[in-house]
Amino acid sequence: xxxxxxxxxxxxxxxxxxxxxxxxxxxxxxxxxxxxxxxxxxxxxxxxxxxxxxxxxxxxxxxxxxxxxxxxxxxxxxxxxxxxxxxxxxxxxxxxxxxxxxxxxxxxxxxxxxxxxxxxxxxxxxxxxxxxxxxxxxxxxxxxxxxxx
Amino acid sequence: xxxxxxxxxxxxxxxxxxxxxxxxxxxxxxxxxxxxxxxxxxxxxxxxxxxxxxxxxxxxxxxxxxxxxxxxxxxxxxxxxxxxxxxxxxxxxxxxxxxxxxxxxxxxxxxxxxxxxxxxxxxxxxxxxxxxxxxxxxxxxxxxxxxxx
Numbered sequence: 001x002x003x004x005x006x007x008x009x010x011x012x013x014x015x016x017x018x019x020x021x022x023x024x025x026x027x028x029x030x031x032x033x034x035x036x037x038x039x040x041x042x043x044x045x046x047x048x049x050x051x052x053x054x055x056x057x058x059x060x061x062x063x064x065x066x067x068x069x070x071x072x073x074x075x076x077x078x079x080x081x082x083x084x085x086x087x088x089x090x091x092x093x094x095x096x097x098x099x100x101x102x103x104x105x106x107x108x109x110x111x112x113x114x115x116x117x118x119x120x121x122x123x124x125x126x127x128x129x130x131x132x133x134x135x136x137x138x139x140x141x142x143x144x145x146x147x148x149x
Numbered sequence: 150x151x152x153x154x155x156x157x158x159x160x161x162x163x164x165x166x167x168x169x170x171x172x173x174x175x176x177x178x179x180x181x182x183x184x185x186x187x188x189x190x191x192x193x194x195x196x197x198x199x200x201x202x203x204x205x206x207x208x209x210x211x212x213x214x215x216x217x218x219x220x221x222x223x224x225x226x227x228x229x230x231x232x233x234x235x236x237x238x239x240x241x242x243x244x245x246x247x248x249x250x251x252x253x254x255x256x257x258x259x260x261x262x263x264x265x266x267x268x269x270x271x272x273x274x275x276x277x278x279x280x281x282x283x284x285x286x287x288x289x290x291x292x293x294x295x296x297x298x
Contacts, residue, residue, distance in 0.1 A: 035213040037220065038229045051228075059232055060209075060216045064184040067209045071186065079200075080187045083208055086238040 004078040006148040007120040010107055016075035018103035021065050023057055025097035031061040056094035062101070062137045063089070066128050069103040079146050084121060087140040095136050101128045108140065118147050153227040155297040156269040159256055165224035167252040170214050172206055174246035180210040205243035211250070211286050212238070215277050218252040231293040233270060238288045242279070250277045250285060257289065267296050 025044065032041030036058035039046035047055040070081050095101065109123040122145050128137040174193065181190030185207035188195035196204040219230050244250065258272040271294050277286040 031213075034217070036216045040229065051231075058216065060213045064180075064209045064213060067185045067207065068183070080189065082200075083240070085240070087236060089235040089238065091232070091234070 004076050005145075006078050007110070007122070007145045008148050010110060010122055010145065012107050012110060014075075014107045016073050016105045018069035018073035018105075020100050020102040021069060022100040023065075023095055023097055025055060028055060028057045028061060028095075028097055031064070032058050036060055052094055054096065056096055059089075059091040059137070062091065062095050062128065063139075065101070066103055066126065066137055066139075069101070069128070070105075070126070073103065073105065075105060077143060077145050078148075082144040084142040084144050086142070089137075089139045090135075091137055093130070093134050093136050095130065099136070100131045101136060103128045113144075118149075120145050120147065153225050154294075155227050156259070156271070156294045157297050159259060159271055159294065161256050161259060163224075163256045165222050165254045167218035167222035167254075169249050169251040170218060171249040172214075172244055172246055174204060177204060177206045177210060177244075177246055180213070181207050185209055201243055203245065205245055208238075208240040208286070211240065211244050211277065212288075214250070215252055215275065215286055215288075218250070218277070219254075219275070222252065222254065224254060226292060226294055227297075228295050233291040233293050235291070236289040238286075239284075240286055242283050242285050244279065244285050248285070249280045252277045262293075267298075269294050269296065 029042050040050040040052045040056055041058045044055045103126055105124045105126045108125055111121050113119045122143045124141050126139050126141055127135050130136050178191050189199040189201045189205055190207045193204045252275055254273045254275045257274055260270050262268045271292045273290050275288050275290055276284050279285050
């Protein structure tokens with residue numbers, strides 16, 4: 001695990017990029033049937049008659065895919081990607097079947113943990129963009145990162 | 150759909166409650182294999198050796214379940230539950246197999262949309278609690294709600 005990053009390896013302004021993921025109609029519908037069963041997420045025909053004009057991914061599906069992409073990025077954190085909390089989740093544009101997204105992350109802030117001196121908290125701005133470069137999801141995530149032992 | 154709520158039907162301080170949901174080990178693992186494949190979410194044995202001391206649900210699984218519970222609440226919004234954004238997502242305690250959660254919501258603020266006078270934005274504090282009454286997920290969600298036609 002020599003390529004895992006500890007707190008000492010991270011710096012404000014560092015940027016990371018994930019693998020990419022292409023959404024399918026089947027995936028959008030399957031997730032929505034389980035977790036967000038609304039016509040604009042589950043029924044391509046009914047979705048045409050909604051304000052979205054067609055099937056769109058649940059924002060929570062996009063967020064779940066972003067979690068997967070976070071693990072498939074060049075920012076491998078020692079001990080895993082442990083989120084303490086998230087601020088400012090936005091879905092500025094819908095995601096539709098066929099869209100391909102990639103996550104980019106930029107470190108905003110690094111601070112020590114007072115209660116756990118062997119860890120720190122790293123605030124990261126994350127943006128998922130589609131194939132046109134348009135943001136479809138953005139958030140600011142606080143990660144729990146160990147110091148090098 | 151006479152029991153759907155429009156902007157005029159909502160008031161600051163109104164509280165709503167959802168149905169409840171009990172997490173299973175199989176559900177926790179299935180979600181994590183797809184979206185958050187880390188040992189503390191996918192492998193009960195390996196999870197014992199992590200800082201969590203056992204298998205815990207991905208925070209994004211809990212968030213997805215919260216979306217489902219939002220639709221199974223007594224706050225049925227006309228046109229559907231359309232989130233504009235979310236603030237302050239926190240997972241104050243882990244969720245484990247066998248835990249039963251319920252979502253409660255309280256309206257914090259209601260404001261008109263300037264760009265779309267037929268809609269408004271309703272900010273809601275949502276808290277998912279487990280069977281012991283402990284918060285396991287909290288967030289502030291902004292919903293897009295139509296006025297009565």
